[in-house]
Amino acid sequence: MGLKSYSLIITSLIISLQPLMSQEEVIRDSSIPKTNPLFSGLHTLSIHVRDTITHDSVFHFLTDKLKLPVYYYPLNYGKRKYAGVYAGNLVLEPCGPYSNFSYASDDFRAIFFGLTFEPYKSISQTANDLAGRRIAIEAGDSYIYLKDSVLCGENITISFMDKGDEKTNDKRKMDSLRYDMKTNRDNELGIEYVREIGIGYKNNPNLQKWKELISPSELIDNQIWNESNLVDFHFTESDYKEVKSITFKVKSLKKATQYLENNGLYGFYKDNKIELDKAKTFGLSIYLTEGID
Numbered sequence: 001m002g003l004k005s006y007s008l009i010i011t012s013l014i015i016s017l018q019p020l021m022s023q024e025e026v027i028r029d030s031s032i033p034k035t036n037p038l039f040s041g042l043h044t045l046s047i048h049v050r051d052t053i054t055h056d057s058v059f060h061f062l063t064d065k066l067k068l069p070v071y072y073y074p075l076n077y078g079k080r081k082y083a084g085v086y087a088g089n090l091v092l093e094p095c096g097p098y099s100n101f102s103y104a105s106d107d108f109r110a111i112f113f114g115l116t117f118e119p120y121k122s123i124s125q126t127a128n129d130l131a132g133r134r135i136a137i138e139a140g141d142s143y144i145y146l147k148d149s150v151l152c153g154e155n156i157t158i159s160f161m162d163k164g165d166e167k168t169n170d171k172r173k174m175d176s177l178r179y180d181m182k183t184n185r186d187n188e189l190g191i192e193y194v195r196e197i198g199i200g201y202k203n204n205p206n207l208q209k210w211k212e213l214i215s216p217s218e219l220i221d222n223q224i225w226n227e228s229n230l231v232d233f234h235f236t237e238s239d240y241k242e243v244k245s246i247t248f249k250v251k252s253l254k255k256a257t258q259y260l261e262n263n264g265l266y267g268f269y270k271d272n273k274i275e276l277d278k279a280k281t282f283g284l285s286i287y288l289t290e291g292i293d
Contacts, residue, residue, distance in 0.1 A: 038126050038213065039117035042090050042231060043161060045197065045243070046114035047284070049096040054109050055081040058094040058282055065263060066248075067187040068092070069177045086177040087248070088193025089230045104154035104240040110282040112243035114157040115197075119144075123162045133212045151209040154202070155242035158213075188259040190251035193230050195291045198245035200238025210235065245285035247273065253290045260288075 049055045055074070062068050062085045071084035071091050082095045094110070103111070119126040127139045136147040144160040146152050163170050181187065201207045238244065250256045257274060260266040267275040273287045 036125070036129065037120045037216065038129055039160065040120045041118045042115060042197075043118050044084070044091040044093050044114070044116040045112060045194075045246070046116070046157075047092060047094040047110050048098060048101070048103075048113040049081075049094055049110050049282075050108065051097050052079075052081050054282060055083070055094050055096060058110050059083045059085070061281070062092060062094070065189075065265065066191060067184065067189055068191065069180050071173070071177065086174060086181075088178055088181055088191065090194055104242070108283050110284050111155060112246065112284060113155060114159065115243065116159045116161050119160050119162055123160060126160055133215070135209070135212065148209060150205050151213065152241065154240045156199075189256055189288075190259075191248045191288075192251060193249050194246055195230070195249040195289060196232040196234055196245075196247035196287075197243060198247075198285070199233055199235050200240055200242040200244045201235055202238060202241050206241055207235065245287060247287040247289055247291075249291045250288050251290075253288065256288050 047058060049058055059074060063070060068085040068087055071086045071093075072082075074081055074083040080096055080098070082093065084091045084093045086092075093114075105111075123139065123142060123144060127137060127144055130137050130144065130146070135151065136149075138145045138147050142162045142164055146158040152158055181192065199210075201210060236244065253272075253274065257266065257269075260274065260276065265276050265280050267277040269275075273289045276286045276288070278285065
């Protein structure tokens with residue numbers, strides 16, 4: 001089977017997709033519930049690290065080299081470390097190490113791993129809708145962890161989080177950090193936000209589960225699933241279920257190129273994107289593009 005790739009589009013936080021499938025797939029997809037969306041936005045993308053030394057290095061890479069503002073400073077919980085940086089439209093959260101996770105590829109220093117969405121209306125409604133779609137979960141008052149082995153596992157987790165009374169303060173904090181990014185004259189790299197997240201799907205059942213998760217949206221070929229009018233999710237057939245990469249939108253690719261070359265971070269240029277040198281990004285696949293808003 002040849003390599004397949006898909007992209008998705010969300011408008012105004014509500015997924016609205018058209019199908020590109022074989023007749024057999026269309027028949028199978030007719031069973032997907034056409035209910036409310038499950039989520040209203042992507043809040044956090046976690047980065048799992050091999051050890052605490054790598055955690056510190058990744059955190060300083062994001063803040064010192066990529067010039068992303070601090071969402072929260074490093075914290076210790078037992079043998080794990082957590083930190084958050086704001087990337088213009090979502091939080092990047094280096095965390096770990098995790099001794100209780102079994103990864104599909106175990107030879108990494110750092111790996112994009114967890115997607116945490118905000119519920120469309122409430123955690124309880126999202127939990128009920130997930131049950132209706134036969135997606136296994138573990139739920140509490142303010143969180144949901146997806147436990148569906150077809151959808152998650154290997155190199156990806158998916159969860160939902162409701163910040164409750166802290167939603168307003170969290171939004172104010174993000175608005176403030178976004179303003180700092182726009183007005184920081186020392187930010188030569190010029191990152192504005194995360195433009196694309198690459199998702200690897202392993203097989204057709206895995207892709208089918210994604211279709212159920214994003215229902216009532218449907219897949220469109222060569223289009224975009226645009227979350228909050230900013231983030232594109234691009235789905236590509238892969239050896240693993242995984243978050244493959246992120247692409248940042250920058251103000252000027254020319255200025256970004258100069259900055260990367262001066263700081264020894266430049267990898268290569270292809271398809272209107274620059275990939276940063278993976279030897280300098282702890283193995284993370286990070287791209288820059290000017291893109292189109």
